[in-house]
Amino acid sequence: MNRRRSAATAIALICASTALTVLGAPGQAYADPRPPRSEQRLQEVRGEIDALYRKAGAATDAYNLAEERADKQSAEIVALAKEIVKGQQRIEELKSKAGAEARAQYRSGGLPPEAQMMLSGDPQLFLDGAGRIREGQQAAKGLLGELSRTQADLEAYTQDASAQWRKLESSRKKKEAAKKEIKKQLAAAEKLEATLEKEERERLLKMEQDAAYEAQTAWLDSGALKDIGGKATKGGEAAVAYATAQIGKPYVWGAEGPGSFDCSGLTSQAWLAGGRGIPRTSQEQWKQLPRVAMKDIRPGDLIVYFDDASHIGMYVGDGAMVHAPRPGRDVTIAGAGSMPILGVVRPDK
Structure with a gap:
């Protein structure tokens, strides 16, 4: 009996010790949960996250502009390189032609055939020779003039190519700087979002939706759409059809389809489908x-x-x-007045 009581006591002590170890272990579910953020603090967090994503959006615009310019400069360099090759080939042809004429003159004792005919006693040969001399002089002058112009063009093409290389290098540096800024702002936003509990993320999303609804309602109540009845052009219809067909695809900075888009990537590709090429970035579209x-x-x-x-x-x-909102969101339909409006532009005006 004593042995049984001693064994039961030992088991009880082991269980109690194990329970204390589990309760005391860091990160266990038994630890007191962090109290949820207050409504005011969650609003502040929402503002911080929005500001970070907006900074990332501005950096994305800078990245897209630098990329667009780099592509344009690369194309111009290729075109200039082709012109330089053509110019070099033309110079070689002109030099060869000039050399042939010089060699012919040397073989004839320093006098062209036309001059030799002028020295003959035949009047008709003299007249023919005079005409050919004038033609020869004009041809030689034209040859030298074309050679001079081609050399000048070649020099200009070379200078332009050097200038475009410098611009291209500048655009590449701006592109890399913008890329670093985008990643920095996105990392900060994601880090802040990661501190939120599931319930807080749900509350935050509800706050975003409520704020967008209130802004849209106030915009409509202001009479902004009063008497509006403009109809889309054929190009506008095609652009709208393209943009709405992308609903559900994710926002990815710098993307212009087909699987993902940023905001201006969506609008520029939509209007390309509508038959109009427009600038790549939102800021250039506005300008x-x-x-x-x-x-x-x-x-x-x-x-x-x-x-x-x-x-x-x-x-x-x-x-x-319809728009591509920001990282972590998909292309969607939203109220046109759900954000502060700067203005409206028309690609097919």
Whole structure:
């Protein structure tokens, strides 16, 4: 009996010790959970995340612009290289022709055939020779003139190519700097989001949706769409059809399809489908495309957002637009007034 009691006591002590070890181990489920963030703090976190993604969006615009310029400069360098090769070949041809004429003159004792005919006693040969001398002089002058012009062109092409190489190197540096900035801002946003519990992420998403709804409602209540009834052009219809067909595809910075898009990648590719090539970035689309008043907006027009033109979407009618929002989101339909509007541009005006 005593042995049984002693064994039971030992088992109880082992279980108690094990329980204390489990409860005391770091990271176990028994630890007190971190208290959820207050509504005010979660709003602050939402603002911080939005600011980081906006900075990433601005850096993406800089990256896309540098890439577009680098591509253009590379194409110009290739074209200049072709012109340089052609110029070099033409110079060789002209030099060969000039050399042939010089050798012919040397073989004839320093006098061209026409001059020799002039020294004959035949009047007709004299007249013919005089005419041929004038033609020969003009041809020689033309040959030297073309050689001089070709050499000048070749020098200009070479200088242009050197300038384009310098610009290309500058664009590449800007592109790399923008790429680093994008990764920095995205990493900061993702790190901050990673601190959120599942319930907090759900609350944060609800806050985003509520804020977008309130902004859209206020925009509509302002009468922004009063008397708007513009119809899309044929190109606009094609652009809208392309953009809406991409709904559900993920946002990826620097992407312009077919599997993913950033905001201006979507609008530029949509209008390419509509038969118009437009600038690659939202800021250049804002700068270069014709602007129209909100009261004149029609499907296919592009709505530019924020003071720095760092975001853009395509109006599809009935107060809605399609856009690629930001990393972690997919191409979607949203209220056209759900973000601060800078203005409207029209690719096919």
